[in-house]
Amino acid sequence: MSFKINIRLSGTGGQGIISGGIILGEAAVLDGQEVVQTQSYGPEARGGASKAEVILSDQPIKYPKVIMPQYLLLMSQKAADLYADKVTEDGVILVDNSIVNEMPAVKAQVINVPISQLAREQIGNILTANVLAIGALAAIGNLVPLNALEEATRNRLPKVADLNVQALKLGWEWGKKALETK
Numbered sequence: 001m002s003f004k005i006n007i008r009l010s011g012t013g014g015q016g017i018i019s020g021g022i023i024l025g026e027a028a029v030l031d032g033q034e035v036v037q038t039q040s041y042g043p044e045a046r047g048g049a050s051k052a053e054v055i056l057s058d059q060p061i062k063y064p065k066v067i068m069p070q071y072l073l074l075m076s077q078k079a080a081d082l083y084a085d086k087v088t089e090d091g092v093i094l095v096d097n098s099i100v101n102e103m104p105a106v107k108a109q110v111i112n113v114p115i116s117q118l119a120r121e122q123i124g125n126i127l128t129a130n131v132l133a134i135g136a137l138a139a140i141g142n143l144v145p146l147n148a149l150e151e152a153t154r155n156r157l158p159k160v161a162d163l164n165v166q167a168l169k170l171g172w173e174w175g176k177k178a179l180e181t182k
Helices: 017-030 077-083 115-123 126-141 146-156 158-181
Strands: 004-012 034-041 049-057 071-074 092-096 109-113
Touching (some): 004 017, 004 077, 017 034, 017 126, 017 146, 049 077, 071 077, 071 126, 115 126, 115 158, 126 158, 146 158
Parallel strands (some): 004 071, 071 092, 092 109
Antiparallel strands (some): 034 049
């Protein structure tokens, strides 16, 4: 049975949303999947809107844009306001509830994880929040194996690989816990 998974990662500039999308895409390539990864961001260097989209499939991907994702990451209130209602009804929304205070009403499943708080308090570096979020999302959706994510993280962030792999594994654990409670 073939599959096609549409994923949207969203937040603000400076959170590493685009890096997270690249890591997720590379991990899927390492896993042997077909992948398209696109990105867009506002003109501001930091603080503007930022999104990365990733399409995973076992078949060649004919159209490179995500219309309605099955998986959505929200790492800012602005992202929640813009994208929360733009996900499939049977989709999953991973919300950084240490930043997003008001979640619009949606039909998709909402999973709250204090991503930024975990990165700051348990990893000791807020800049790892993006990788922590990717770990959680990948575990929740069974998108790619953890070892592929680790390899992609080490490839993309070689100077800070150990810290980011630690964040990735913490996010993976939180994602697995979220699955157990649903």
